[in-house]
């Protein structure tokens with residue numbers, strides 16, 4: 001028996017729900033699996049299922065919850081693919097069809113029309129059991145599931161867009177993000193993330209077969225890959241085919257624009273796309289000579305299209321040819337890339353697969369070469385004093401390796417957000433001095449990034465020398481949204497070097513001139529830090545050892561709420577502290593005094609709390625907090641006081657988690673196999689409010705000692721760990737990335753990494 005049949009059998013065997021859940025499921029089964037027509041003004045409700053068990057369930061439920069008798073019969077038909085059996089449940093006799101439509105709410109009594117979506121009584125039902133039941137009914141009626149070993153997908157074909165949107169909303173309330181997609185003129189709700197599929201199946205009640213699906217999926221992974229080209233007939237393949245057709249059109253256009261002036265590796269990649277229109281990117285990679293990864297082939301095609309777009313733009317500027325607006329090129333490759341991600345055997349997104357990037361060895365012999373290294377030297381400063389030099393030290397392995405190879409090392413970096421203006425306080429002068437100290441040499445600082453001084457300093461370099469260019473963000477083009485402007489600027493930087501090494505992991509989530517565009521102009525590779533970060537963070541995203549606990553804190557509340565939403569489908573346990581916790585406490589109806597609060601995020605947070613409950617994600621919040629009269633400033637005396645988390649006085653501000661919570665958090669962390677921590681638990685810069693952050697850091701140290709894999713991410717958290725005196729080797733990995741490490745965890749595609757594929 002195919003696994004989908006087993007899943008439906010398991011779902012159809014669920015019969016112990018409340019009447020409200022049964023009504024929700026039955027209504028969904030009619031809405032998704034039924035047709036309604038009139039015979040002499042009598043409504044005939046006819047629902048067709050491929051599963052006999054589903055049809056039987058509905059017949060029984062109609063009797064039980066609506067008192068309606070239904071006929072059940074089977075239809076066998078011969079199709080090109082063999083005999084197909086369907087099971088029909090029909091409600092018709094004695095006006096019972098009309099009555100059923102009224103009872104379910106599927107007949108809108110005001111307009112006497114059939115409701116297009118799900119009836120309001122179902123949509124407005126906040127009972128999680130009923131929401132699960134709707135999904136169960138929809139899936140029983142029109143659900144499809146990939147076989148283990150194939151590209152992972154779960155889909156429900158919907159009768160119309162309103163029903164699709166209703167399902168999307170309900171999935172969200174279960175903590176699962178699904179999308180709608182039109183396939184062969186049918187609106188479908190689709191899901192490709194393996195973990196989310198398993199979660200949704202479990203939520204529907206297919207607890208046993210969900211596990212079997214994921215288990216079999218692992219066993220069958222290699223088979224699935226090998227069969228990919230042969231099995232072109234499943235939903236993901238169809239999506240991929242569409243993306244491939246679009247990509248072919250773009251490649252053809254690029255060839256036309258570029259003529260003979262195309263780097264050979266890019267031409268070969270484009271030609272492969274044209275010659276094998278139906279192949280997946282993975283398949284194209286296999287066909288390349290020598291074979292390369294799908295990420296590499298995607299990268300080459302993307303660069304080909306970018307190059308064409310650039311040339312076309314230049315020509316348009318020179319008045320050679322009409323500018324035909326080629327920006328969508330880049331997007332469409334990303335789109336085809338995305339569908340490729342959706343096609344892998346686990347159906348998961350970019351960072352849940354290992355990322356393959358070019359590395360230093362791919363740059364060949366660098367002796368005497370000018371190597372541009374993008375580092376992230378965005379370090380905390382107190383005036384001109386660097387309070388944590390972790391990011392500078394993290395760049396040393398790459399710089400030292402390049403120097404040892406006899407390269408001239410030209411380092412570029414940003415500091416703060418000067419918004420395209422020269423801000424003297426954000427000069428990299430203190431960084432040049434510290435880098436020189438750490439390397440034991442003088443590191444001259446060029447007064448500009450690519451201007452006369454930079455050119456002169458680079459021209460004067462000997463092999464093994466290091467020069468630092470001034471803050472790249474002093475140039476408005478660095479962060480410009482105008483790709484052409486950025487590209488022209490990147491070209492000027494690229495003129496200073498012979499190769500580019502991307503080593504600023506903290507900035508790989510940005511597509512900016514000095515970390516992204518410059519890679520199109522020079523042979524480019526990841527530095528040792530970027531390699532190390534990707535390897536370490538992948539341990540939390542590629543089959544992490546569970547329980548996976550994510551600890552979040554810090555002050556950038558709304559930045560991190562998105563991460564929480566995403567993690568509700570991935571982590572086993574979420575521990576929340578720091579400034580963001582007060583929005584959670586308020587969402588539970590507690591007074592939070594003058595603490596950091598994002599009022600406009602309250603509804604979101606409420607739904608996260610609900611989702612966490614529904615998904616079985618353990619949400620650990622503080623039970624006590626340390627408060628003060630206000631944010632510690634200047635000489636104002638500090639009067640820390642511990643209060644229960646549900647009773648913060650109206651005139652007090654929460655600035656740390658209390659002692660009871662410290663123990664609670666510590667224990668939650670220690671009982672984990674993988675821990676990711678981003679954001680301090682309190683205003684750790686002030687000793688009176690540092691205990692919570694210290695307890696969490698200690699939790700990670702203890703978990704590491706017990707064999708867990710622990711990651712500290714976030715600029716402030718990393719500096720907190722060091723400033724509080726914890727040894728760096730107490731943690732498995734201290735990430736130099738803040739936003740970058742979070743976006744990596746979220747599974748987003750990071751431009752600064754994809755450009756190195």
Ligand SMILES: Nc1ncnc2c1ncn2[C@@H]1O[C@H](COP(=O)(O)OP(=O)(O)OP(=O)(O)O)[C@@H](O)[C@H]1O
Nearest residue numbers: 554555556578579655679682683714715716717738
């Ligand atoms: N309860 C609180 N109220 C106000 N500020 C807080 C509170 N708890 C922590 N903070 C502040 O949060 C700041 C760090 O937050 P942030 O979100 O920037 O974390 P991070 O580790 O730097 O992460 P990232 O690098 O991703 O930005 C610290 O300066 C700390 O004082």
Ligand SMILES: O=C(O)[C@H](O)COP(=O)(O)O
Nearest residue numbers: 376378506507715738739
């Ligand atoms: O500190 C960081 O997270 C990185 O340096 C990126 O800085 P940004 O958020 O200003 O781009």
